[in-house]
Amino acid sequence: MLAGLARQGVELPSACQAGACHTCLLRAESGDPGEDGRRGLKPTLAASGYFLACQARPVTDLRAAVAGPDVITPARVERRWWLGPRVLAVRVRPRQPVEFRPGQHVTLHRGNGIIRVYSIANRPGQARRDGLEFHVRVYPGGQMSEWLAGAAPGTGVGLGVPAGHCFYLPGQPAAPLLLAGTGTGIAPLLAIAADARAAGHRGPVTLLHGAAEPARLYLGEHTPPGLAGAGIRWRACVQSRGEDIAEAAADELAAQPDPAAARAYLCGGRGSVTRTKRALFLGGMSLASINADEFAPAAAS
Ligand SMILES: Cc1cc2nc3c(=O)[nH]c(=O)nc-3n(C[C@H](O)[C@H](O)[C@H](O)COP(=O)(O)OP(=O)(O)OC[C@H]3O[C@@H](n4cnc5c(N)ncnc54)[C@H](O)[C@@H]3O)c2cc1C
Ligand code: FES
Structure with a gap:
């Protein structure tokens, strides 16, 4: 639907165009946007007529409005x-x-x-x-x-309504956790790592903070004070020093006592997320164990 509207000159805000970010959330006033547009939405949102324009393939004529004050x-x-x-x-x-x-x-x-x-x-x-x-x-x-x-x-x-599937799920407290974020992609990973420890996760937790150059490593070379004492390994990866976050993540995976049990969380620019996902997959991780959020730029405002 998003692409169809764009072809008619109607530009809606969007970012990921993959059903993840919820920037393109619309509400059906009449008609049926189809099941694809509701997939991944909170059931209460779907039941209120909301759907994601980037995923929707309407099955009837449809009248829709932008997300209103009920969800903002x-x-x-x-x-x-x-x-x-x-x-x-x-x-x-x-x-x-x-x-x-x-x-x-x-x-x-x-x-x-x-x-x-x-x-x-x-x-x-x-x-x-x-x-x-x-x-x-x-x-x-x-x-x-x-x-x-x-x-x-x-x-x-x-x-808007919080979304995304990149969060800690209790259940395997001894599993190694690998969290790799480039730029501000480290921000949600700080919260996930702290949440895992607070939930009693006792397996090794490694945070990789990636940046193009040392000055862009905005949380620094060492574990930030808020995480010190939580037994979290911190590794900075600076591209201009020849340190590649995808290779570093694969090294960290190989060094784990039980790589097959590891779970990964990846956030940041599309390129680094894709490369790190591939490196971990080639290192033996299943795609189901890798949670990723790409910080795609917005396509329209
Ligand atoms: C799931 C998800 C989570 C995100 N989380 C964060 C977050 O925690 N912190 C954060 O800072 N951003 C995050 N982003 C990106 C954020 O949504 C915006 O795209 C970003 O802040 C730029 O918006 P803007 O309005 O300032 O720039 P715009 O007005 O959209 O763009 C201005 C110019 O900035 C440049 N630009 C914009 N975005 C990028 C980019 N990603 N890479 C390279 N150049 C770019 C382009 O040259 C563009 O022409 C996330 C995006 C997604 C999809
Ligand atoms: S969910 Fe549609 S643009 Fe991200």
């Missing part, structure tokens, strides 16, 4: 500070609590139809206390990121 929680920018060159931490306080699982992402709405997806960097308890935290790479001219960099505390935004 009003919120305010509470605090923002620089974590490193061009990476901003933004805390957003929703008017009412937003339920999510550590590692999920949410759409951020700034008005005028400008919607972008950001992964939540903290855990639900912290988010209830401090607001939801996002790590945002600021792109020159970025309609959302540059705007956020200048948004004064108190600025109103909207938060």
